[in-house]
Amino acid sequence: MLQHFPLIWKNSVRNKRRSLLTIVSIAASLCLLAVLGVLYHVFFLADAAPEQAQRLIVRNKVSLTNPLPLSYREKIKQVPGVAEVMIYQWFGGTYIDPSNFFARAAIEPEKLLNVYSEYKVPDDQWKAFVADRSGCLLGRKTAERYNLKIGDRVPLIGDIFPVNLTFTVRAIYDAYRDNENLLFHFEYLNESMRTSGQIGRSDLVGTYVIRMTGPEHAASISRAIDDMFRNAPLPTKTETERAFEVSFLAFIGNVKLFMMVISAAITFTILLVAANTMAMSVRERLREVGVLKTLGFTQGGVLSILMGEAIVISLLGGGIGLGLAGLLCRGLSGLPSTFVDMTRFTLTPAVAAGCMAVALVIGVVSSFVPAWNASRRNILEALRVTD
């Protein structure tokens, strides 16, 4: 087969326009397939980061928009295996323009670094943030994106919470992931709600973040917390941080099925395109099949040469598609990691290998029938075909 590669290669690029169009369509499809594969991997298959595996999220069982009472915090703290419990209240709001999107949340500063051990903050900045109730802690990425420095004022117009808050940037944190948040004192939000007459909405919390003594306790802690509040007016749902992230996808439906259907549709469509190209390509060269067989090529030899061309085109398209997907993933990984850790958007070897396998299958399946029929042709019948 390898010794026929020069012939296979030259035949593959014989009709340059057709080959190019086929390669481009396969590349575009495989690129899309690879990005879907990366998304699927990130959402459903990738392991949690080590620090993330240490954390659980407790929220209202009914919905994320329903709060939990502040009083749950101390009860949760008593559950064996819980090392720390911290309030995490999504604030939302608008920073200057609605398109300026990054996570803004109220937390308990003194507990933050105990729960999010991957956050790195200079000591002096950290102390300044803890000491200033209207101070905020800003992720490095967001600080750079909006050119915010220590001492700058950050006004937020509330939407979920009907209060406008203004913060002073007191600290900037670095983290290998999730470094785009604006975090501020929960007490500041709670007080603002009280003073603005929203007493009914004070002392309520959106979620609690738990740091466990070890990830092996995840199941037992989750069960214990949910059992504790099962008959309470506001029952809880406790899950790993990773599962919590993925649950955001459920808002837009059965993402898993959706991605699988899209992938199947892409593969099927490109299979039809490739099959049509191969059928045309083989039909044009039936006479050459007769010549090859006259020279002593067997049916198997002719079959492998004809199929080899389709495989070369498919793999070329697949390779280019993967390159594009790699670039796309690099671009996506720079997007805000508000709900999903976008830094994980990289083309993994498994996804790349899967896509190349799909390209190979497209090459084999699209060419098999026309190549098989051509290779079985009687020499004289093939030679009689006019160009």
Next chain:
Amino acid sequence: MSEPIIQTRGLSKEFARDQFKVVALNGADLTVDKGEFVALMGPSGSGKSTLLHLIAAMDRPTSGDINVLGQNLRGLSESAIAKWRNAHIGFVFQSFNLLPVLTALENVELPLKLTKLSKSQRIEHARRALELVGLADRLDHTPRQLSGGQEQRVAIARAIVTDPDLLLADEPTGNLDAVSAREVLTLLGRLNREFGKTVVMVTHDPHAARAASKIRYLDKGALLPEGQQPEDWEVR
């Protein structure tokens, strides 16, 4: 003493065309000795190409025996025939049939890819074959960059590159001008005389047939006895 290289006995070939049965070759008894240059002549539809295709095992006879180079072709499988053809037969087509994507050198190298020769050996053999047909300076030319006569010479180089015992040519000058045709016939004659190749050539051109040492005529599917021509051949 002459050594028969091709022997056919009662060789027949019938085709089905719609509901009709067409007898293309009817009981041909042909013997070609080693080193002969035989021209098969006859009018269109006389069965000369059919006989040539059966000798090259490009087609199977309906009945009769065919023995080429000591091999009974009727008993061989398709893949065995392919290997046998690669090793023993060189075939020259009327319309050259070079692969347009390959250079002259690559076209000539093609049959050698089915042998156990190394890449460098294959190139060396192909180069020598092209030198033999006078195209040493056209190695990297594609068929489109060659004249008809040159294309046919490349095709002859491809046919002889495996050093076959038998060279079969189907109207090799049919698509050529007079000068190129003469060159090709001279070449075939040289391969026969200097290199001892047995040549069987189908032609309906009396000038081309003169290059052969023996002419056999076919008419309406029948191979006529040696020395006999179709009745109105000269008129035609």
